[in-house]
Amino acid sequence: MTDTAELLLRRVLRLAHRHEGGVLWIEGPADSGKSHLLAVVAERAARTGATVLTAPLLGALTQQAPETSGSPCEMLRQVEDGLRELAHQGPVLVVHDDVHHCDDLTLLALRTLTARLAGLPLLWVFATRSHLDVPAVTALRRDLPAEQTDGFELTALDPDAVRRLMTDLLGPRAGEAKPYLPLLGGLPGAIRHACALLAASAGSDEVTTAVVTRRLDHLTPPARELVLTASVLGDSLDVRHLSRMLERREPALLSPLREVLAAGLMRAEQERLAFAHPSVRAAVAATLPLPVQRSVRRRSVDLQLADGTPATALAAEIGALADPGDERAIRVLEAAAREAAPLAPAAGAAYVRRAMELALPATPRRSRLAVRLVPLLWETGASAEARALAREVLQAPPDPVTHAHVCLELARMGGPFPVSQADAHLRRVLRHPDAAVLRRLHACAGPVRGRRGAARGGGGGPRGGPPPAQRPRPGGRRRVSGRGRHPWRPVPPRGGTQPLRRLRGRTRRPAGARETARPRRPAAHHGDRSARSDGRARHGMAGADPVGTGRGAADRPRRHQP
Template sequence: MVRDRSVTSFSNSTLAGRADDVETLNRLARAARWGHSGSAVVTGPTGIGKSALLSAFLGGGACRHATVLHGRCEEGVSGDPLSGVRRLLGPIVQDVPPEGGALLALTPGALAGEPPHALAVQRAFHGLYRLVANELNRRPLVLALDDVHHCDELSLRWLDFLLRRSDGLPLLIVLTQQAEATALARGAPAHRALADLTAGRRTTMLRLRPLAETDVAEVVRQYLPAPAAPAFVTRAWAVTGGNPRLLGRLLRALRAEGAGSGVGGADRIAETGGRVLAGWARELLDRRPRWVGEVARAVAVLGERDTDHLGPLAAVPADVVEDALTVLREAGLLTSGGRHLADGAVRAAVLAPLDGQALSRLRTRAALLLSDAGRPAEEVADHLLPLPSISEPWMPGVLLEAAVRAEARGAPETAARYLYRLLEVDPDSVEVRVRLAGALVETDPSEAVGLLRGALTPGVDIRTRARIAAQFGMTCLAAREGSAALGILEGVLDTLDAELGSDPLPADRELRTLVESVLMIVGSHGRSTIAAMSKRAAAMTVPEGDTPAQCQKLAAMAVLTALDGQDPKPAVKYALRAARSPQLPLKSWSLINSAFVLDLADRTEDAGAVLDRLLCHGRENSAVSTYALALSIRALHLHGRGALPDALADARTAVQICGAERWGEMVVLPRLALAGVLVDRGEAAHAEELLTGTTPVWRDHFVWTYHRYLLVQGRTRHALGDAEGALALFRECGRSLEEAGVRHAAYLPWWAEAACVLAELGRAEEAQEPAAHGTRLARRWGTPRVLGLAALARGVATPGEKGVELLGEAVRELSASPARIAHARAELVLGQALLAAGDLRAAREHLRAAADLAQRCGALALNQNARGALLAAGGRMRKMTSSPLGLLTGMERKVAALAAGGAKNRSIAQSLYITVRTVETHLTSVYRKLDISDRAQLAVVLRSPGVRAERVPREASPRRGQR
């Protein structure tokens, strides 16, 4: 009986993306009709759609005029000779006479024996060939055998026998084979027979590929009625790897759960897909030999590294491991790179047959194998972490070594995981507590404080206790609990002095210096302790800075010396020495304190270099809180220099970092830095919103954050129009700083802000008090920045020409400082004063300079104010160009042109009818705006392409002999 060519209907979704493959088979069928016999082997992993493709081909038009015989090899019958041929040719054998050799050959048991007798096999092969040849004489024949990986050897040998004798006959043989079965059957007789069959030149190998994402979209449309969201299709494709059967299972499961194909359904794919994958993995492994499962479990525990490790762990030979990996990879259970199981759910499903004890034994064996092979300690320790107990004597040593290596490569959170397991083994270990606290200081300082407090037991020797106390002090500072460390640090210092004597060994001196430096750092942060710490620092011997502890002490002394507000030279010298030694191990607070002092002293280039080193240190060591702190400090530094765009970027990054950490709410400085920048950017409302919720509950403890909060909040209130509220905040800042003993002109110059606000309110006489206070402090410190701010404060507090003169002094001083925004502000205030005095021409020059400077700095609010005042003075802004000269005032352009031409200051003064002092002021401003330092650089800038030199009026050209 000939098989009906109308095949049972099948799902079109299974054939998505298979049009080219079907056409390949159709082409072979058409060629066979004209006597070009051949064969095709369709291969691919389980579920890829081999049988569906075969059914589509057999039911298509290419087979319409052929006899189609279709059979399937069943699992477990490969030992029954010619069982595959029996299933294939059964329909036509029914019409054969009983005495025919073909019928005898297809009788079960006819070829009994191991192996069957060669003569019987030969008679059977020839009888079957005559049977098929008779059919071929009537019409073309298509023989299709499914799942030939289960087929017996003789059936495959006969198909090869038939194909070799079919030249000129209309015959096509189509076989389907599971790709992973190749590894399972390697070396078996049937496998060799199939290899001989497919080795012929007339065999086409057709390997089915996974569905593309566009094909998956087509399948989704057939399963789920609503239009599919792109995210749904992408995730479904990623989870299933484009396997049609697995995709069908996933979509049916989603449909059963009521999930649609929109974004909501896409969110369900991960969970549902995990369950589907797990079931798929169990089903596939249940049908495979036991050794495949053993290798899969070894991969689940160890990862696919190499057969040297997987083989011993799975207790199978190396060549078997390779076969098993091929099976797992072809079945889609390994990732595309082939190194790990495809999904966590698959891993769980692979390990599910093992109970807790068996799984622990497997993991212990894996760790021991890796340890004996000399693999890195972290790799071994990762297999110890899931164990219920660290029971073997060798395990703690591995965990400790892994923690040390993780710390060295800048992975504190990884180190903490190892150390927590060690702490379970020995809860009283001082070494483990101290190491764990060091790993947690950047991520969980409060937890680290508790660990160190528990390590500071009376039984610990004084040297160990001193090292722990120093770490405890710095950790308390990070946890905002600095006051808790002061008593312990002072007690340790007293004990060290008593036990070490007057002439300690160098290592002991370094230890004492370390504890002393930490005491100074912690004490300098407290409002109630900074004054006493300053006195203590003044009585100390200044270290050389040859060791890390000495550098840390030098930097702390630099801060306390600077805050005395006298000559900055000693503090600068200490700061530079503390930060100068690149070969020494970096200490964060050595760099933080050094940068702070250098910034106060207007040594901005040095301060910037130190901060860059600090940021590099934080990045390389994954010190998250240190990195965020360094970004905040650099934002303040850049703000002070007038580089608002860069300051804004640093501050925003610091705020984002803190927002992602659980300790982020405790860190205020990033928000203060960002709010300060936003005020100058004209975004005071945003700054106010940022400051809301940062109520300074720490006001009784921390000098640095509380007072900066008051100043930034005051500037914000002023920008929002609340002058009285701003004034109250500035005065509170000054009162609290005085109470804490911090009297420095450059650090948070509240007095300048207060004087300007009072002058705006028309209370110039009242402004004289903060102006006088700031002037006294500024003259002691003596840098151009503070002298300029003092002159500005006195200028706004002084009416008439004297006030204008003081404001001119402020402009001159600030133009020589790195404080570009303060300089622009002074230009604005001077321009407004000149405008009020009726000197419109001079007012316009300074207002235009203020607007130019503010625009260059990115100080949008100041720029807007200056432009408004300039318009009121009857002026207009020059069109901004790419030329550096666009930043210069008219007089500055004339002075710059003459100076670049070689004229001396006195000649320039005589030519332009101004004083030599005014020429010097203009040149200083020119150098600052153009970021140069001398006349030679000025000439280069003015000769640059696109720069048009200022034409000096004829009447102002230098006289002969005065060049």
């Protein structure tokens, strides 16, 4: 027997032997044992000879006074007179369970009678659920005579008390109830209900469903909606996100949240809300149909995307929740693939592949997604699948832009993975006016043609000659621009410091200083320089100034020869 039960029984004995009346107010969550405790108190009071009224107040008095009728005020006066008469005959115990379920008229009658009948050997015992936002119940508790009212609050049992209770109820089979302990929350009523199901040889799923359904039924509709929605969102969640999911402001969540916390289904951490145990969340979520769970999760993902959560953090979840043809999910998967491709091409390929599965078959949207998937497959080493997918798109391209893109990807794969007719693919792209496609062409066409020319045995051009961009023009004229600089040569800043080797021939020596002849380089160096000059002439670069000073080779001052 708990300490609260012992205190209540002592109070009943004082009523029976000393005729001390008053009010006992008992609060606690559902299944905390309030009704069981009231039954024990009523039984003990009846054994001591007190008159016990356990039915609803007006009904109990109506049974003893059938002539009760008329307006509410007349009924209240008749009830008051009946209680006075009973109290003069001996101690009276009035037990009223579930006060929170009473209507406003009954609550008003209780407030009036407890005040008018104070001082008589009449003990009122009220039981209600804690943390309920019922204004009439709050007013009743506030208006009770403070000097004659004792309050008690029932909480969950500690683990040792739970084990003792299970042993009393199941005997040697008490170990069978151990897997259900997280679902019971230490509440005596839930423990008795689960042990009764186990004693009836119920299945595991049946016990779990019955226990969770019972605990949910004891909640008010706002609290039940809160805990059901939270069970779909995960083991822990943010209050702001929960308020947006329920379309309520945070102050409106205080009352249902207090009820859920008092019921032991959830707990408040420092910054987030969490379920008492992962099995509790899973069991609560299992009471919802799967379509409802998917809809709630999808709304949660949409709200997180609206808040700016990166697409890569939600791509897997939205891909699992989306239905075929969901264009928003396809766009999110595309964005996630663009973010993940530079560092994790395999993840990017998985996102695009899921987007292709969501796109309707035989549609231009699916072909465009296939073009995005081709380079990712190539980068991950799936060259055969990449080429097969590219050829599939080439058979029926949705538009010229997509056709040009897939041609470029086929040409780009010509290095590590040889593709026939790469030049033909590039020529198709050249005939397309799209500027973006042409920019990509300049990025990959040069390496592709260079590799094909190198395979024929010479420098990217026919018969081993220089590439077309570096061949000398007819007549020996060099291709220069501006002040003799090549377009690919970096231009030094105006007024900047010139290289030291260009300043040596211009440095003034002091008057009377002796000119020192520079030693000649060995013949091998002259030969190397001549070879380099010949090579530069072949590429149309012999007359260009390598540092951008505006002078050609013929304008350079000759060095003094001793």
